[in-house]
Amino acid sequence: MLHYQEPLDLAFQALADPTRRGMVDRLSEGPASVSELARPFDMSLSAVVQHLAVLEASGLVRSEKVGRVRTCRIEPQALTLAERWLGERRASWERRFDRLGDFLAEDSTTSQRKKP
Amino acid sequence: MLHYQEPLDLAFQALADPTRRGMVDRLSEGPASVSELARPFDMSLSAVVQHLAVLEASGLVRSEKVGRVRTCRIEPQALTLAERWLGERRASWERRFDRLGDFLAEDSTTSQRKKP
DNA sequence: CTGATAGTGAAGCATTCACTTAAGTATCAA
DNA sequence: TTGATACTTAAGTGAATGCTTCACTATCAG
Numbered sequence: 001m002l003h004y005q006e007p008l009d010l011a012f013q014a015l016a017d018p019t020r021r022g023m024v025d026r027l028s029e030g031p032a033s034v035s036e037l038a039r040p041f042d043m044s045l046s047a048v049v050q051h052l053a054v055l056e057a058s059g060l061v062r063s064e065k066v067g068r069v070r071t072c073r074i075e076p077q078a079l080t081l082a083e084r085w086l087g088e089r090r091a092s093w094e095r096r097f098d099r100l101g102d103f104l105a106e107d108s109t110t111s112q113r114k115k116p
Numbered sequence: 117m118l119h120y121q122e123p124l125d126l127a128f129q130a131l132a133d134p135t136r137r138g139m140v141d142r143l144s145e146g147p148a149s150v151s152e153l154a155r156p157f158d159m160s161l162s163a164v165v166q167h168l169a170v171l172e173a174s175g176l177v178r179s180e181k182v183g184r185v186r187t188c189r190i191e192p193q194a195l196t197l198a199e200r201w202l203g204e205r206r207a208s209w210e211r212r213f214d215r216l217g218d219f220l221a222e223d224s225t226t227s228q229r230k231k232p
Numbered sequence: 233c234t235g236a237t238a239g240t241g242a243a244g245c246a247t248t249c250a251c252t253t254a255a256g257t258a259t260c261a262a
Numbered sequence: 263t264t265g266a267t268a269c270t271t272a273a274g275t276g277a278a279t280g281c282t283t284c285a286c287t288a289t290c291a292g
Contacts, residue, residue: 006134013132016125017280021201028205030212035238047281049239054279068238068289079206085137086199092144093192133250150269161269163251170249184259184268 007059011082014058019043020051024060027074034063034070123175127198130174135159136167140176143190150179150186 014020023037038048052072055061059078063070130136139153154164168188171177175194179186 008137009132009134012128012137015202016129016132018122018125019280021124021128024205028208028212033238043280044282045239046241046283049241050280065239068287070239074205074209076206076209079202079209083199083202083206086131086195086202089140089144089190090192090195090199093190093195096144096146135250151267159250160252162253162271165270166250181269186269 007078007081008085010058011060011078014054014060015082017051017054019048020055023048023051023055023072024074024079027061027072031071031073034072037072123194123197124201126174127176127194130170130176131198133167133170135164136171139164139167139171139188140190140195143177143188147187147189150188153188 015024019041022040026032026037026040034049034052035045037052038045041048052061052063056063059075061072062075063072065071131140135157138156142148142153142156150165150168151161153168154161157164168177168179172179175191177188178191179188181187
């Protein structure tokens with residue numbers, strides 16, 4: 001079962017890991033090098049680089065190397081994409097919730113209404 | 117490496133799968149039974165039930181059984197939690213970005229002057 | 233040059249994930 | 263009661279995930 005991974009899959013998957021959320025959190029305050037990103041975490045640099053690869057694949061982070069230092073920064077569009085998806089579903093639910101009063105007042109079983 | 121799974125881990129993990137997002141999408145339109153949730157997907161009912169378990173564990177969905185039918189509905193608080201996390205990071209980045217704009221507006225060492 | 237710094241790449245390993253099939257258990261309708 | 267419906271539970275499988283270690287390549291400072 002090979003699937004093309006949609007942006008939302010990749011973004012949510014990337015955000016599901018606390019280390020990666022920590023990295024995004026750090027980057028939301030401004031750019032950072034790989035070792036700088038790695039510092040707070042109790043794991044090998046290699047592991048952090050692998051997390052970074054996941055973040056880059058998801059589009060949440062981009063980076064560029066100058067000399068021997070790779071500088072990472074957040075890519076807010078991908079963040080917004082996920083945020084919007086959530087917002088839309090919540091809005092849909094709220095719309096329905098608002099109409100609930102009408103349904104209750106009318107007391108009808110969906111489509112079983114007019115049958116004389 | 118045993119960890120307590122934080123709500124955000126569970127929520128983002130749950131949302132990382134397109135089937136589960138499909139289910140949340142459906143539920144944002146209103147409650148549904150398990151088989152109703154399963155109908156659009158080309159997989160066994162068992163698989164759908166397992167996806168549902170992930171959604172329930174994450175707090176995104178709750179369900180209750182009446183007779184032989186389990187009715188599922190969305191739990192918007194968990195949705196809001198994830199949405200807020202994203203919003204906060206984006207806000208943090210935007211704040212920084214605004215300050216950067218101010219800085220660049222005054223800075224001329226790294227960019228060329230406009231030709232007269 | 234020499235050595236330290238910053239990162240890269242590959243292999244290996246335990247665990248988790250997303251399914252499957254198969255065999256249940258209640259519940260409702262006739 | 264009989265049979266269909268609506269799940270439920272358990273076991274198994276292959277692929278993906280989150281690490282590790284070790285070996286390696288650039289880059290910069292003195």
